Amino acid sequence: MRALGTLLVSLAFAAAGGLVLAGATDGFQAFTTETARRIDVRAHPRPLPAIVLESDRGADLALASYRGRWLLIDFIYTRCETYCSALGGEFARLQDLLAAPIAEGRIALLSISFDPEHDDPEALHAYRKRFGDRGAGWTAARPTDAATLETVRTSFGLKIVPDGLGGYVHNVALVLVDPEGRLVEIVASGDPQATAALLRARISS
Amino acid sequence: MSAPQAGTDGCSHEGMRNGAEPHSLMEHRALRRASLPLIACALLALPPLRPLLDATMTLQMLVQIPLLTTLGWRLAGAVPRGAGDAMGRWNADGISGLVLASMAALPWMLPRALDAAVDDSWVAAAKFVSVPLLIGLPLGISWPRMGFVVRGVFFMEFVATCFRLGWIYLASPGRLCSNYLLGDQQQLGRLLLLIGASVTLLLSARLLFGSFDLAGAAVDRSRHPDGEQPARSR
Secondary structure, eight states: OHHHHHHHHHHHHHHHHHHHHHHHTTTTTOOSHHHHHHHHHHHSOEEOOOOEEEETTSOEEEGGGGTTSEEEEEEEOTTOOSHHHHHHHHHHHHHHHTHHHHHTTSEEEEEEESOTTTOOHHHHHHHHHHTTOOSSSEEEEEOOSHHHHHHHHHHTTOOEEEOSSSSEEEOOOEEEEOTTSEEEEEEOSSOHHHHHHHHHHHHHO | OHHHHHHHHHHHHHHHHTOHHHHHHHHHHHHHHHHHHHHHHHHHHSTTHHHHHHSSHHHIIIIIHHHHHHHHHHHGGGSOHHHHHHHHTTOGGGHHHHHHHHHHHGGGGSHHHHHHHHHOHHHHHHHHHHIIIIIIHHHHHHGGGOOHHHHHHHHHHHHHHHHHHHHHHHHOSSOSSTTSOHHHHHHHHHHHHHHHHHHHHHHHHHHHSSOOHHHHHHHHHHHOGGGTHHHHHO
8 A cells, every 4th residue: 555655656756846847948849948948039029129229320219110021139348259259250240141131121120238338339330340241231330228128138048247357247038029020030140041041931921 | 563662652651651841951951052053054055155065066066065954964963763763664785865865956957056045045045945954954863774775875875976976077068057157067076986986996995994884884783683573663
C-alpha cells in the first residue's frame, strides 16, 4: 500500500512539475528571456510607442512618421566597439541589399541610441559615417529625456547591463515594424542577406 | 507488529496523557525551530541581501538558491514527528519528497527564470517561497527516510545536473540570461563542473575507503528494523 501511495503521489508531483515547466517555457519552446520575447512579439504584435526622438540632424523624429513603411530598428550606443560596430556594418550592408525598396520609400532603417548622454546628433552622425552610410534610408536618433529612454527600454524589451568597463552589454536584435506601426517580429542580427530576404518577402506579401 | 508501533505511538500518547500543556509546548518548540529559518528566508528576500545575491548569475545560483534550500531543509526540524510518520505512508523511502524537490528545482535552472526573478517581483516571490518550501523542506523531511539506493539516485541526479548545466553555460556562445554578462555565465559553468566533479570524487573516495554514511543508513535500518518499520506496517 505504501508503495502504491508513494507511486501515486510521485506521479502527481511529476505531472504537476511537467505542467509548471511547460507553462514556464511557453510549451518547452523558450528557455531564455530573449526567445520568450521573440515568441511573444510574433504571437502578439505590439503598437509602437508614441515617442519623439532627436535625429542625427538634430530634428524631431516621431516614430509615428514611419507609418506606411516597413521599419527595421536596431539599438546601439556609439562608444560600443563590439556588437554595435557589427550592427552599424549590417545596416550599411542592408542599405545596399535593399536599395530599391528604400528608394521607393517602402523600407526605412533606424538606429536608436540608449546612451543619449554621450550620443548627441554629431556622435550619431559620425556613427553612421563610420560604418559607410550609403546616404539613404538610414537614420540614427536618440531619446532626449529619461522618460522617453524608459519607454524605449520597456516597449522594445531592451535589456542593458553595464559591462563594468564603462560600456554596456545589451540584447542585440533587429526589431521589425509593419506599415501600421506594429512591432511584428524580432530578427536575429548578423546575417544581412537573410534579413534582406525576409524584408523583401514582407513587402511583396 | 505491536512492538514497532510503540515507538511512534508513544510520542502521541504522551501528548494525550499529559493534557494540552505538553502539546502546546511541542507547538511552541516547533514554532521556535521554524522561526529562525523563516526569518533568514525573509532577510534573503529583502534588501540589501536580495540585490546583492541577485547581482550575478553565479551568486544567485550557487549562493542564494542553495541558502534558501538549506533554510527550508532546517524547517523540517519543526515538523512534528507524528506528521512526518503520517506522511511516510505516501512517501516510502522519501521518494515522493525527492520527486517533489526535483520538480520544484527544475524551473529554477532555466535561464529565463533566473532573469525573471530579477525583473518581476511575482517571480521573485515564487522563488523565495518555493525554494525553501518545495525543495528544501521535502528534502529535509525525506532525507532520513532515504536508504542507500534513493540517496544514490539523488546524488547521481545532482552530479548529472551540475555537469549538464555547467556544460551548457560554458558551451553557449551567447548570453542565456539578458540580465547577466557572458563572463559571469561562463564562471558559473566552470564552478558547476567543479562542484559536479568534487561531489563525484568525494562519493567515490567514500565508497572506496569505507565509512560511507549512505551505506550506514542502510545498515542501520537492517540492524534496527524497528526504526523504520512502524510506518511500513500500516
